Amino acid sequence: MTADNTSWRPGANLAVMQQRARMLQQLRAFFAQRDVLEVETPILQYHAVTDVHIDTLRVPLEGADGYLHSSPEYPMKRLLAAGSGPIYQVCRVFRADEAGHRHNPEFTMVEWYRPGFDHHRLMQEVDDLVRTLLTDSISPGKTLKLSYRELFDRYLQLDPFSCSVEALQRQARQRHIDIVSDEVMDRDGWLDLLLTHVIEPQLPANRPVFIYDYPASQGALARLQQQDDITVASRFELYLNGLELANGYHELLDPVEQRRRFERDQQQRQQQGRFIPEIDEKLLAALKHGLPDCAGVALGIDRLLMIATGCDDIRDVLSFSMERA
Amino acid sequence: MATYSTNEFKSGLKFMLDGDPCTIIENEFVKPGKGQAFNRVKIRNLLTGRVLEKTFKSGDSVEAADVLDTEMQYLYNDGEAWHFMHPETFEQVAADESAVGDAAKWLKEQDVCTVTLWNGNPISVMPPNHVVLTIVQTDPGVKGDTASGGGKPATTDTGAVVRVPLFVDEGEQIKVDTRTGEYVGRVKD
Numbered sequence: 001m002t003a004d005n006t007s008w009r010p011g012a013n014l015a016v017m018q019q020r021a022r023m024l025q026q027l028r029a030f031f032a033q034r035d036v037l038e039v040e041t042p043i044l045q046y047h048a049v050t051d052v053h054i055d056t057l058r059v060p061l062e063g064a065d066g067y068l069h070s071s072p073e074y075p076m077k078r079l080l081a082a083g084s085g086p087i088y089q090v091c092r093v094f095r096a097d098e099a100g101h102r103h104n105p106e107f108t109m110v111e112w113y114r115p116g117f118d119h120h121r122l123m124q125e126v127d128d129l130v131r132t133l134l135t136d137s138i139s140p141g142k143t144l145k146l147s148y149r150e151l152f153d154r155y156l157q158l159d160p161f162s163c164s165v166e167a168l169q170r171q172a173r174q175r176h177i178d179i180v181s182d183e184v185m186d187r188d189g190w191l192d193l194l195l196t197h198v199i200e201p202q203l204p205a206n207r208p209v210f211i212y213d214y215p216a217s218q219g220a221l222a223r224l225q226q227q228d229d230i231t232v233a234s235r236f237e238l239y240l241n242g243l244e245l246a247n248g249y250h251e252l253l254d255p256v257e258q259r260r261r262f263e264r265d266q267q268q269r270q271q272q273g274r275f276i277p278e279i280d281e282k283l284l285a286a287l288k289h290g291l292p293d294c295a296g297v298a299l300g301i302d303r304l305l306m307i308a309t310g311c312d313d314i315r316d317v318l319s320f321s322m323e324r325a
Numbered sequence: 326m327a328t329y330s331t332n333e334f335k336s337g338l339k340f341m342l343d344g345d346p347c348t349i350i351e352n353e354f355v356k357p358g359k360g361q362a363f364n365r366v367k368i369r370n371l372l373t374g375r376v377l378e379k380t381f382k383s384g385d386s387v388e389a390a391d392v393l394d395t396e397m398q399y400l401y402n403d404g405e406a407w408h409f410m411h412p413e414t415f416e417q418v419a420a421d422e423s424a425v426g427d428a429a430k431w432l433k434e435q436d437v438c439t440v441t442l443w444n445g446n447p448i449s450v451m452p453p454n455h456v457v458l459t460i461v462q463t464d465p466g467v468k469g470d471t472a473s474g475g476g477k478p479a480t481t482d483t484g485a486v487v488r489v490p491l492f493v494d495e496g497e498q499i500k501v502d503t504r505t506g507e508y509v510g511r512v513k514d
Contacts, residue, residue, distance in 0.1 A: 053360055097332050097383070098362070100354030179380045180342065185361070189382070192360035197380065220359055237358075247358050 010319045016309050017319065023133050023305060024090065027110060030132050034125075036086040036112060041075035043068060043091065047280035050265035051220060055096040056277065057105070067277075068094040071298055072111055073221065074283040077251070080113055080294060081286035088112035090301070101313045102243065102303065104321050113296040119222075119234050119250040122295035123210050126238055126246055130208060130304065137308040140240065141207040148214045148232070152191075155199045160191055161215060161230045168194060188217055200242050212236035221258070222249035238299070241307055248297030255287035327389035331364040331381050339371070339392040342379070346371045346390035346443045354383070371441065371448055374426075390443065397440045399432050407432060409440050409447070420447035428452045430485035431503045452503045457512050458483055459498050466491030 012020075031038065048056035048067040059066040072089050079087055090110045098105055114122055127143050134140060152160040156171055168190035172179065177197050179185070185193070203209050212235065216224050219233025234250035252258055262279045269276045305317040315321040329340055334352040341347070347368045356362035362383035369376050371392060381387075397409040397418070406419035407429070420440065424447045425432070431452035432438070439451040463479035479489040479499075487501055489508045498512040 051359070053356075053362065098354065098356060100352075103354055103356065176378070177380055178378065179382070181382045181385055185382065189361045192357050193363065193380070195360070196355045196357060196363065197365070218359065244358055 011315045011321050012317050012319050016317050020305055026133055030129055031088050036088050039087045039089050041072045045069050048277035050262045050277050052265050052268050057094045057096050070095055074280050077291055078286040081289050081291045086114050099322055104314050108301040109298050111298040113294050115292040115294040117295040119236050119295050122248055122297055123236055126297055127208055134308055143208045145210045147212055151211050155202055203239050203242050205241055209239045210236055221252050223252045243303050245303055246297055246299040250295045253291050255284045258287055259284055328386045329389055330386045331383045334364050339390040340387040341390045346392050393442045395440050395442055396437055399436050399438055418447050420450055424448050425450045430483055431456050433483055455500055456503055457498050457500050460495050463495055
């Protein structure tokens with residue numbers, strides 16, 4: 001890290017910090033009004049997620065390693081299984097090796113769970129919250145909802161559920177996306193490439209865009225649903241001004257299916273020669289006890305603040321980004 | 326062999342791509358929250374000067390390029406190559422036309438340039454930001470001539486043609502900004 005003589009100064013100016021404080025007040029008022037309970041769960045945990053695309057920061061402890069959570073999802077689900085009712089949490093979460101204009105290894109997330117909601121009802125609440133938190137700055141236009149299938153049809157004229165990997169590669173080549181890689185990418189990798197490089201930049205400005213019903217292979221902790229000829233994961237994402245803001249699920253309740261997915265993650269990590277986290281048995285025990293039918297979502301506060309303040313770089317909305325930490 | 330992971334990508338990093346040394350101009354980390362991470366980079370091929378856009382899967386690694394920017398003094402041109410010398414080690418290198426390129430017209434003996442070496446061989450030459458050159462040919466300025474925009478072309482001792490004010494005469498020394506090719510001022514002895 002370079003240490004010039006101005007490096008002690010914060011990256012965010014006072015107005016941005018005041019806006020962050022206001023946003024957090026409005027957020028707490030929003031949930032208080034809707035009787036959603038604020039909770040806290042450990043940032044330092046004994047289990048890391050198995051998710052193939054999320055690397056957790058390891059902390060050496062006496063006797064066993066700990067991990068800085070990448071999301072409070074598992075302990076919040078244990079609270080739900082214990083009968084908490086609707087809950088939310090605002091906390092710092094950590095992701096190893098994620099740094100750039102839109103990423104900082106440590107960031108602020110609000111995550112909440114709604115028993116009795118499905119993902120469509122939760123999308124409505126996310127929309128309400130985002131509009132509330134942006135009241136002081138911008139007023140977004142009409143919300144757009146597109147299924148993952150509609151999204152790819154609209155921007156690439158192809159069906160992400162049935163097209164071949166070669167068709168995805170052809171699209172990338174036609175759009176001059178030149179991927180240098182020493183190993184082949186799987187189908188989801190190509191879909192992610194087209195989503196981030198081609199679709200995201202074309203999403204309409206100043207309108208919340210919800211994308212829902214993802215390929216089953218991208219389901220993580222979402223339940224699956226049969227729809228016409230395809231199986232989809234009841235998962236959604238929110239984009240605003242091309243920025244990915246939130247990810248939610250109509251939550252998977254089945255502990256057997258959940259274990260199967262964790263094991264699949266572990267196998268993939270093993271094939272890639274990467275660290276293999278152990279399965280969190282406490283979460284599975286809670287699912288076995290019984291998680292209420294619910295939907296849950298996590299929303300990035302720093303990115304929402306980027307939109308509210310018109311900053312293009314996450315480092316301008318953080319007091320001290322990793323480079324200044 | 327030294328390698329870099331995509332985590333180390335930043336502007337100025339030099340690595341090998343398809344056998345050619347390249348430098349990163351811009352690096353952007355792109356990742357869907359639950360998906361594959363990519364590094365989208367804009368790079369310059371240091372041999373051809375061409376700028377390319379490439380995408381790497383994050384976590385991949387690349388071979389480091391043994392590329393070094395060295396301050397060297399320009400000595401002379403022997404008709405085929407331009408010769409430079411390291412001012413401390415007195416080590417000399419010869420740069421050919423493809424390495425010198427457009428810099429040739431600014432090269433004045435004794436000036437210190439930035440010579441980029443790849444595996445010890447010069448692949449590009451950057452002249453100093455400002456050079457002092459002597460006017461060898463220019464037409465006499467005509468007073469009150471406004472049609473020419475208050476300037477006229479002048480040829481320097483290095484062969485460069487620079488637009489100068491009307492009052493500048495042959496034999497005079499001028500200071501030129503090599504980045505823009507523009508006249509900066511007259512230099513009095």
